[in-house]
Amino acid sequence: MNPSFPVTVREARADIRRMRADLVPLARPLVILSGYLEPGVAPRILKKRFGNVTGDERILGLSFAWCRTFDQCRGKVIAAVDETFAGRDPLWTTEVDVLGISMGGLVARYAAMPRGADTPARKGRTARRKERHPSPERRLRIARLFTIATPHRGARRAEWPTRHPLHVDMRAASKFLKRLNALENAPAYPIFPYVRLGDATVGPENAAPQGRVAWWVPGRTLQPSHSGAVLDPRIFAEIARRLRGEEPFTKELASPQPLPARS
Numbered sequence: 273m274n275p276s277f278p279v280t281v282r283e284a285r286a287d288i289r290r291m292r293a294d295l296v297p298l299a300r301p302l303v304i305l306s307g308y309l310e311p312g313v314a315p316r317i318l319k320k321r322f323g324n325v326t327g328d329e330r331i332l333g334l335s336f337a338w339c340r341t342f343d344q345c346r347g348k349v350i351a352a353v354d355e356t357f358a359g360r361d362p363l364w365t366t367e368v369d370v371l372g373i374s375m376g377g378l379v380a381r382y383a384a385m386p387r388g389a390d391t392p393a394r395k396g397r398t399a400r401r402k403e404r405h406p407s408p409e410r411r412l413r414i415a416r417l418f419t420i421a422t423p424h425r426g427a428r429r430a431e432w433p434t435r436h437p438l439h440v441d442m443r444a445a446s447k448f449l450k451r452l453n454a455l456e457n458a459p460a461y462p463i464f465p466y467v468r469l470g471d472a473t474v475g476p477e478n479a480a481p482q483g484r485v486a487w488w489v490p491g492r493t494l495q496p497s498h499s500g501a502v503l504d505p506r507i508f509a510e511i512a513r514r515l516r517g518e519e520p521f522t523k524e525l526a527s528p529q530p531l532p533a534r535s
Contacts, residue, residue: 276529279521284505295327296516305376364413377422383412425478473498
C-alpha cells in the first residue's frame with residue numbers, strides 16, 4: 273500500500289456507500305473530459321457515479337473521439353462549458369472543477385492557457401500569419417484539476433508509429449508538450465494527479481507534472497491498469513471526498529512517496 277494513499281478497495285467501497293447515503297452537493301460545476309479516441313463511455317459512467325454521491329446535476333461529460341488536434345479539443349470544451357454553464361465574463365468560462373481522464377487532463381491544461389504566438393498546436397499558414405498579432409480568446413477557468421493516468425510528461429505508447437496528430441503530440445519529446453509545460457509554468461489552479469501501478473500505456477512516472485509524483489495505487493488482478501484506473505474505487509472515493517469538501521485519503525508527506533522500482 274502507498275503510505276501517501278492508505279486506503280484499500282474494500283475501505284473505498286464502504287466510503288462510497290457512506291457518501292451515497294449522505295449527499296453533499298458540488299462546490300461548483302464539474303466537467304469530465306475523456307481520453308484519446310474514447311467514445312464517451314467513461315464520462316457518462318463517472319457523471320452518474322459522481323451524481324450518486326453529490327445529488328448534483330451540474331456535471332458535464334465530453335468525448336474527443338472525433339477531434340484530431342488539441343485546438344479542436346480546446347474549442348469543444350470551451351463551447352460546451354459556455355453552453356451548459358453560461359457566464360458573463362468575456363474572456364473566461366464559468367469557473368469549474370475538471371476531471372481529466374488520460375489525454376483529457378492535457379486538454380484541460382491547454383484550454384486554460386492563453387492563446388498567443390507560441391500556442392502549442394498545429395496551424396495552417398493562414399492561422400500562423402494571424403497569430404503574429406494574437407487577439408484575446410476565451411479560456412477555461414479551472415478551480416481544481418483532477419487527472420487520472422494523464423500523460424503530463426508524455427505517454428509510453430505514444431512512441432508507437434502513427435500519424436494521428438493527437439497521438440504524436442503526446443510523445444515525451446513533442447513540441448506540444450514542451451511548449452505546454454514551458455508556457456504554463458506554474459498554473460493558477462492546483463493539479464491532483466492519480467495513477468495505477470502497471471500502467472503500460474502512459475507510465476506511472478509520466479502521470480504527474482514535472483517534479484512531482486502522482487498519487488498511485490497498486491493495480492488489480494485481471495484488470496488493465498490504464499483503462500481500469502478510471503473506475504478504481506480508491507481513486508473515485510478520493511476525488512469524491514475532495515469534491516464534497518471532505519478530508520481526502522491522500523496524505524501530504526514530507527516528500528512525495530516514490531514509485532516502486534517496478535511500476
